[in-house]
Amino acid sequence: SQKIEQNSEALNIQEGKTATLTCNYTNYSPAYLQWYRQDPGRGPVFLLLIRENEKEKRKERLKVTFDTTLKQSLFHITASQPADSATYLCALGAGNTDKLIFGTGTRLQVFP
Amino acid sequence: DAGVIQSPRHEVTEMGQEVTLRCKPISGHDYLFWYRQTMMRGLELLIYFNNNVPIDDSGMPEDRFSAKMPNASFSTLKIQPSEPRDSAVYFCASRTGGSKLFFGSGTQLSVL
Numbered sequence: 571s572q573k574i575e576q577n578s579e580a581l582n583i584q585e586g587k588t589a590t591l592t593c594n595y596t597n598y599s600p601a602y603l604q605w606y607r608q609d610p611g612r613g614p615v616f617l618l619l620i621r622e623n624e625k626e627k628r629k630e631r632l633k634v635t636f637d638t639t640l641k642q643s644l645f646h647i648t649a650s651q652p653a654d655s656a657t658y659l660c661a662l663g664a665g666n667t668d669k670l671i672f673g674t675g676t677r678l679q680v681f682p
Numbered sequence: 683d684a685g686v687i688q689s690p691r692h693e694v695t696e697m698g699q700e701v702t703l704r705c706k707p708i709s710g711h712d713y714l715f716w717y718r719q720t721m722m723r724g725l726e727l728l729i730y731f732n733n734n735v736p737i738d739d740s741g742m743p744e745d746r747f748s749a750k751m752p753n754a755s756f757s758t759l760k761i762q763p764s765e766p767r768d769s770a771v772y773f774c775a776s777r778t779g780g781s782k783l784f785f786g787s788g789t790q791l792s793v794l
Contacts, residue, residue: 602781613686613773613785614725659725663781668713669738670783674724 572597574673576660582679589650591676593643593660601665603636603643608657608675617658618645650680686786688774694792700762703789705774706755715783716749716759717773725773731757764793 575594583589593603602621606614620627620636620643627634633646647654659675687706695701707714715730729739734751742749746765751757761768769792775783 604781606783611787613775613787614783615785616782619781661783667738668730668732669727670715670781671727672717672725 572671574598574660574662574671576658576673577676578674580677580679582681583650585651585680585682587650589647589654589678589680591645591658591660591678593645593673595641595662598641598662598671599638599664600662602663603634604661604663604670605632605634605643605645606659606661606672608659614659614672647678650678652680652682654678655680686774686776686784688772688786688789690789691787692790692792694794695764696794697765698763699793700760701764701768701791701793703759703772703774703791705757705759705786707757707774707776708784709755711776711778711784712754713777714751714757715775715777716757717775719771719773719788728759761791764791766793769793 573596604619605617607617608614618629618634620634622638631648635644657675657677659672661670661672663670689704712733716728717725719725728741729749731751749759771788771790773785773788775785777783
């Protein structure tokens with residue numbers, strides 16, 4: 571069955587360091603992959619989209635990579651700040667459907 | 683734009699009662715999605731609509747769940763009868779032709 575895996579354990583890093591979050595998937599051929607941020611008590615907020623024919627996408631301090639051979643996406647936050655503390659969700663979309671399927675998310679905690 | 687609006691924000695009910703969750707999508711968005719989020723299962727897609735028509739309801743857990751979209755600006759998710767295992771946060775999201783989803787703030791449902 572289709573499966574999207576993100577680290578269930580929280581990632582704790584020091585302010586200023588680069589945070590790297592992982593999203594792995596199986597039995598799926600996504601046309602694109604998205605990353606969302608979710609704060610407690612709020613709905614997810616879209617951050618970045620990367621398509622299957624793109625290797626890397628950047629937006630300010632954020633960088634996403636997409637390796638369809640490894641079936642993996644990496645999400646990087648450079649020069650992390652305490653305000654980056656949140657749960658980050660990856661989501662996969664296929665070309666033949668409008669569905670967006672989410673991973674369970676990884677909680678990031680950035681300490682001053 | 684006010685964004686996606688969900689009501690109520692919190693709902694506490696007793697087992698066996700009917701529960702109705704409401705959603706107003708962003709004006710002009712022609713896709714509407716209902717998701718359920720729990721710690722154990724993450725964010726699960728329940729059903730989605732395109733131009734007010736249900737397209738895929740394969741994620742609806744059982745017949746106790748039903749969803750309607752009578753017009754472009756309103757959708758409901760109904761649970762009848764409710765059970766304690768239905769306790770979760772229910773999110774509504776909308777989008778246009780692009781794949782980026784805009785989420786509401788969710789309804790925290792507790793069934794006692």
